[in-house]
Structure formats: C-alpha cells, structure tokens
Amino acid sequence: MRRTCLSACRDAMGQKYLVVFLAAVAFFPCVVNAELKQPNVVDVGAKKQIFLDGLFLDSQNHVRLTMHKPYRDGQILIKPDRPWEMDPKGSEQRISLYSCVLKQDGRVRVWYGMGRGVGSPEIRVLYAESKDGIHFTKPELGLHEVDGSKANNIVLPGPRIAGAAVWVDPKAPPEHRYKTQTKVYPPGQREKLEMHSSPDGIHWNLFAEPKVGHIDTQNIIFWEPSVGRYLFFTRFWEKNLDLNKRYRTVRRLESDDLVTWENEKPIMVPDDRDWSIHPRSGVSGRPPADFYGGAVFKYEEADQAYLMFTQSYWHWMDWGEAGLGPATIDVQLAVSRDAEQFERVGGRRPFLSLGPEGRYDSRFIWAMPNPIRMGDELWIYYVASNRDHSRISKIDPLAGRELSGIGRAVLRLDGFVSVDAGYRPGRFTTPPLRFQGNHLELNVDAAGGGSVRVELLDENREPIKGFGKDEAIPIARNSVRMPVVWKRNPDLSALAGRTVRMRFHMTNASLYAFQFKKIDTAEN
Template sequence: MSTPEPKSRTEQLDINQKTEAIFSGGRPVDRDYPYIPPDYKVHFPHIGTDRQLFLDNFILDHLNGVKRELCAPQKAPEPLLYFTDLPWERVQFNPGTAGVVHDPDDGLFKMWYWQGLANEPFNTSQVLCYAESNDALHWEKPLRDDCLPFQEHTATNIVHPDISQSGLALNHDRSDPERKYLLVNWPPKTAAKRAPGSPRLSSVDASPDGIHWHNISEESPLPHHHEQKIIWDEGIQRYIGYSQYSHHQNFLYRKRQIGRQESADFINWSPKEVVLSADWDANLPPDLEMHDMSVRKVGELYIGITSEFMAEPFWQEREGHNWRDQAFSRLGLYTSRDGKRWQRVGGPEPWVDTGSPGDQDYGFACFTPAGELVHNGNLVIPYSANPQKQSWLNQGSPTPSYPPEEFDRRRQAWQARQSLRPDPEPKRAVGGLILREDGWAKLVPEYETGQVYTKQFVFEGDTLRVNADCSYGYLQVELLDPTLTPYEGFSAELCDPLIGERDQIWHTVRWQGKSDLRSLWNKPVRIRFTLCEVSLFAFKFFVSMSE
C-alpha cells in the first residue's frame, strides 16, 4: 500500500525560501506562478493531521444553509488566581501572566505571574511568582523553601527577584536540561544601575524547573518591551514574540500598536515590525489602541487575542509629544495565516467585554498568555481581571493631563463618588475564560439542516474525527472526488450518523462501521458535512492503526 505524501512541518519556511530564491533570480519561475506553493509531488494543499478550525475560510469552500457563529467564552465563576493574604501580596497584588505551560514531563499546568512589592505604578519593584494546577482551572501557589525569601519568610512562591515586561516560554530544544524554560525580561533594578542614556535593557534567563533561574544573556541588541508573548513556531523554525510598540519605546509613535520579532535562539531577535494597528481599520474607533497580544497556533492558523486599550480624552505631554494613559481594556480576536497579516474576527465589537460595575473585570480585561491550556474538553485562557480602569484620578500623575479643566472636573466627580460610596480596596486577579476545546467558532444550520463543503486537499492519517455537539441532532460525512461524487464506500448514505452526549468532544467517522481511509491517500478529497441540528467546531485526520 502506498504511503501519504507528508505535509512539511516547515511548510511556511519552505515557501518563504522558495519565494526569495525566485525573486532573487536564483530559481526559475515555474508553471505555478503567480502562486508559489510548496514543492509537493501531489499538487493539492496538504493538511496532514493538523486540526482544521472555522475561524477563517482557509478550509471552507461553500456553506449551504449553514452559518458561522463566533463562540463567546464563558468567564470562570471564580478567579484562577486571587489575593490570599500572603505577606508579599499585601502591598500590591497586581498579577499578570508572564507565561503558562502544560508541562510535557510531569503533566502539570504551570503559570508564572508578576506582582509588585511596592505600591507604585511603574513596575520597578516586581517579582515573578509561580503557581500550578492539575486541571487549568484550580490553581495553587506552592510555598517552597527553595524559592526566594521575602523578609523573614523563607517558604514562598517567588522565583525571580527583578522582573518587568517579561515573556516566558518552554524551550523547544530539550538538549540542555538547564534551559528547559526561557525568560526574556527587562529587569528594572538592574537597569537602574546603568549609566543615563543607556539603551533599554533586555536580558534572557533560563531554568531547569521554572523555579531556579540563571542568566544566559545580559543584553539583547534589539530589546523587547511591554509584555512580550512568545511561542515556538514550528513552521518557520523560530520563536516569535509579540509585544507593544508605543510611546514606551519611542514617543514618535504615540499609539499603542502590536509589534512582532523572531529569533532562532531566544537571545538574538529581529528588529520589531508593526503588524497590527487600529490605525489601519476604519471599522474601529480612533480611541482604540492595541495594548498587547497573545498568540497560539493551531495547524497553520494563528489566533491572536488583543488587549484593547480604550483611551479616554485626556492626553499626557512630554517634550512636545502626547500620549494617553487613562483607559479601560477589553479583548479582541484576530486571525492570521503568516503571523504578520491579521484580520479581525467578528466585526468591531469586542470578543470579551469588561464586566458590569462591581465585577472583578469591570475596569480591565487584558494580558492573556500565549499558547493553549486544554483539559477534559475545555480550553482555558487566563487573563488579568482588574476591577478598576487605568487612570490617574486616585494618584498623582507623573506629567500633567490635558485639557486640565476637564481632567480636574473628572477627578472631582470621582472624589465625590468615593465620598458617597468608596470603592473597596481593589484586589486584582487572574481570571479565566473557558471555551470548548477548539471551540473558537462553530458552523450551525440556519434552520434545522444544512451542508458544508470544504476545499480539496490531501491528508495523512487513516481515520477522520470531527469536533461536534451532536447531543440533539446528528451529523453525516461524505468524502468527494473532483467530480463531487462520493468516493466508493464513503457516501452520506453509508455514513453512520454521529450522535452523542453534549460533553463528548470528538467523534470518529465511520461508514458501515469502518473508519479506514488509507485507500484515499494522495487523492484529492473534499468533505461534505450534512448537519442536522448540530454544531460543528473542527475536524482532523489522525493515525489510529499501525502499518
């Protein structure tokens, strides 16, 4: 029996190198131009065993009586991390995630978060703390004697003494056990010792266990700043990091935007390029700024969650340049196929809005970590949930706010409100957003029944699974040839209807009890799904049997 032509795990890198070779004259233009596809023998898109989602139209060709609905996450009823009256939390508990990991070695979900040890707004006295979980929803802060002490307390969960604007990732290269975890960081205490006018410091630390850290690079020539979110991108064989590009680095660009960098070794990074800005989208209000963005990659689909800084009409001034620093924050959703060109999903409305007055996230919903945490059919996304917006109403501003009369009026109104009903002492937290596994978007019948046609592709694996809610209706699948005729044995009439309980996530597709698809290897396949009162979230091919 033949074997399927494998999808290149570096397909995007292959295309980039081929494009560069053609444009530089090092390779002749072939018959596919102006398309520049990978060099496969089977001349159809290869999807391998990648999960296929429906957040964009990459895999979809036609919807007949079916509509796409964007899935809104459920907010966890209780914060994932909250104030627990530990001595080092009593001054300024303002947790934000530097990184989350599902550890492949011990199976634990792990979170590293920063918090302040001094009640000041500039993050110059922050430490990195550690938490862990068995299910990504219920977290503990383990107190360990081998963590860093705080005052007279020797058992803490503090793992790094000098942290700010950091990004943490699991090292894809496991050859050096001392570098299992990697951390890029702007250490404010260390930076303060540098000579005035020195370039912004960006150091890199490593750890064998996430608890004990050592420095491996004191400074990167092209520094990061403001909440770097980093993943390893297998498709281009690079780490990619997204962080804020704004007045914090250069007052020429007053608007907060999203910048992108990449690195082969986590130490030497490319120049930051702006890849997402509200300035480019006329459907967004001009007061929206992109505060930060986390990215996860599913197959070849990049999914970005932005913190949207909804700036109020008060401007700061320094050396003639203005910027805005008073806002509430919500979350937006974006997709990309190359990590550089991004499209907003779901229109101008937020994907996740702030809560109602008194809710944990009434003021600020922001700072989601990169990657995915999946457990028992749930996808959990931590986020910083703050009950108050970012403002200078309750403290002295480092620079004047303009127009001053309006700012003073707003401050007086805030003070009057406080005298009538003071806010409780704000306790920030790490909240949780919960989706169904791969449940970013779903395909549903407009009424009762409908059909979904995918594009043509070739696949690997021998079995097809679909992620669907079949608790009320049923789903049938057929595999079509280029004439849109079902391949022999794979028609809808022969497909065993998929039904199941609501909590069943994945369903194996069978035709008269058989699931073996090896006869279709290297043949162009188009799937036609027939939906009868079901929701379809994703599909994938997988290997269920040995050769």
C-alpha cells in the same frame, strides 16, 4: 489562448467548418484550459484541522463562522494574600498583567508579577502551582529575602521586573530549558530587555540582553519549526506622522540565537475600522483603541493554527484630569495559519469581556498565552483588576477597594471558532484534500435537533460511490471525537493518498474540527 485558436481555425477551415471544430474543441490541445490553474491540494495528513478561518470553505451555502466565548464563573484562583504581596500598610496589591501558565508533569504552574503598591520600585516574579488547576499553593522556596525572611515564593526578585512569559526552549540544553524575557528597570539606568534561563522554572539566571529596540508589556517568544527560527512578539509604538502622536501595535521578529533579531514586521495595527469606531479625542489624536499587547501562541492540538489574545486598550473619551477613558482593557481573538498574517474574528467583539461593575475583573482583563488542556476542555487563565489605566488610575467605585487576581475561563476543546448552520439547512465543500488514515472523526455539536452528514467527492466534485450523502449516517450527537460512518463502508483506506473533497450537510449544528486517523480495525 482560446480566442487565438478560434481565429486561426476560422481562417484555415472557413466558416462552414466552425461548427465541426467547436464540437471537437474539448479534445483539441490548443483549447485545453491551460490558463486555469488547478486548485491547490491541502495535505491534511492525519493531523487535526480546526476551523479558524475560511481555509476549508471552498464553497458554502447558509453556513457561517462563529467565534465562541469561554465560560467564566468569576472565581479568583490566585490573589495577593501573603505579607510580601502587600504594600507596607498591609493592603493587598494588584497582580501584574504580565503573568503566564504552563502545564507540566501533572501540575499547572503559574508565574505572576507582583508589586508592593502603586508605582512601587519593588516588582517581582512569584510562583504558584496546582494539581487540579483550581486550588493553588504558593511554595516557600527559600530563594530571595524580603523583610528579613526567605520564606516566600519569589523566583525573580527584581527590583523592578515587569512580569514573566515563561516558555520551554526545545533547542536548549537542560540547564537553559526554561526561558523568560521581560522589560526591567534597573535603578539609575534606562529600562532594557533581559532574558533569564532556568533548568526547572524556579532557579533563574541572566541569559542574555537581546537588542530589539523599544519593547513593552508582555513579550512572547517560541521556537517555530516551520521556519526553523525563534519568533518574538512584542508591543511597539507606531508613530502617526500626521498628528505627531504614537499608538500601540504588535510586531513580530525572528532570530537564530535569541540575541540578534531581524525581519521586523507589524502584525496587529489599528485599521480604519478601529479608527472610526468612536470619535477620537482631540487631546490624544490616537485611535479610540490600540493594542496594549498580543499574546501569540501556537495551538498544539491542531495543524498550522496560531492564535493571538489581542489585548485591546480603549481610550476615546476625554476625562479631563483623569486623562482618557474608559481606560479599560479587554481581549479580542485573532487567528492565523502562519503566525504572520492575523485576522480578528467574531466581528471584533470581545473574546474575554470585562466583568460586571463591582467585580474584580470590571476594568482590566489580560489573557495569558498558552491555554492548557484539561480533559476535553481548554482552560484559559487571565489576570484581572478593577483599577483602570487612566492618569489617576481610578478604582471601580462599586467595589470600594482595589481587587485583582488570576481567574480561569473554560472553552470546549478546539472551540475557538466553528462552522455553524441554523434551522435552515446549510452546506459547505472543502478545497481538494489529501489525507492519511482509514477513519474520519469530527469535533461537532449536533445534539438537540441537529444533524451533520458528510459526503466524499472526487476531483470532479462527484460523490464517490459508497460515500455519498444518502449513504452517510446522520450525526446527531455532541462529541469532540465523533466517528463519521457510511452505511456500506466506514473504512477510508482505499481513498488515502487520493485527492478528495468533503461536503458537509448541516442543520442546527456547530462543527469545530475534523481529523483523519489511522485506527486498528482489528481492535474494534
């Protein structure tokens, strides 16, 4: 458009008037930058925003996104230690990977799968609970008989039911409030998907048999208000047409009624980087790693934040009789803003790594969906084992016997990913934002020689009077709720509803989240 206008004006006015025209061009309608789209304004309202990805990094200098691994002490919180959790010879058995956790009414509630020996036809779902999330009890519920007694904690008797993924359905009547879906193996029949419902998470009845084609491992469902439908995440076998081999992926489906599912879409598939990380075994033709499952959940502490604990299965060495090695599973972290487009973070390094040789978590680790909040921490429960997934299912030789159990990993609140700066000062500017509230809080670690200052910019990227860098009080603390203060006026009421940007100036600091909030100043 600009070239057309210049040509027309040059012909009409002649060359000698061009200089005058160019001086006035900023005011001439035909050369207003109509072709340049205004940047989209992100409406953050008064909801917490976490730094999962580059959404809030419109421009940046000497900062980076960092994934944070949770702390683990190696303690086993739940292990097989009851007679009905043992094989007929009295040896403890492996807890099923497909287990889950919820925090409700002051209790941490765990549903876990349990067999009675390798390849046993008996696989059940059991229940444990805790007031502090560390010391668990296994209540004798008196529901299902084993070895002539109902004094056990079994809630779904099987005979072969592949674990659980319990969730609360906000659209269901009270009698069907709790639901779980799993692959079952009825005697003499093909495996199938069953969904059970319950009023309390203890007493279960068959609810539906959804038809979704092939399914396997842990199947995740939740209601998603942004699309007004249920979302279903399950493992799927993708076929490599060139090699006539199959490999594991994660797909998403949608439903209005939990029975009919549609809009199938793969959301986690081995890409070129996965295929090339190790030489592929000629025996399998599969990628060196694929995805045994994907524990997707909505992070309720923040706005539009979805995460996937991606269970990565490694099998790239030819182990002869044992099949393919190392035959281990660890956990990567993937993030999304819409529960559809996921991106792995942390350079694809493990979010939950395998434990050292000889420990119970040296071969398998499987993160349960839905971390629970305990104070200012997130507790991520996981199932682990020292038995690999090779053809002969080898046990870690340093352990001497099979070990498995449920453990706990601890992460800072909102602490999956942060924007970091080192000793070299860094800064970044957000895209245009619109907020509600009168104060700004950060989840930030700037202690020990660090600092963070925040300035507010107008639509032209100019500092707003009273809220510039020089007026900002440096933050040099570590807090999940740190107020941002300016010298003249910490109250942001006059800016609420306006389009602004934030520019963060950081040194030796990690920034996890921000939130504009409405605070009653009369109480302070």
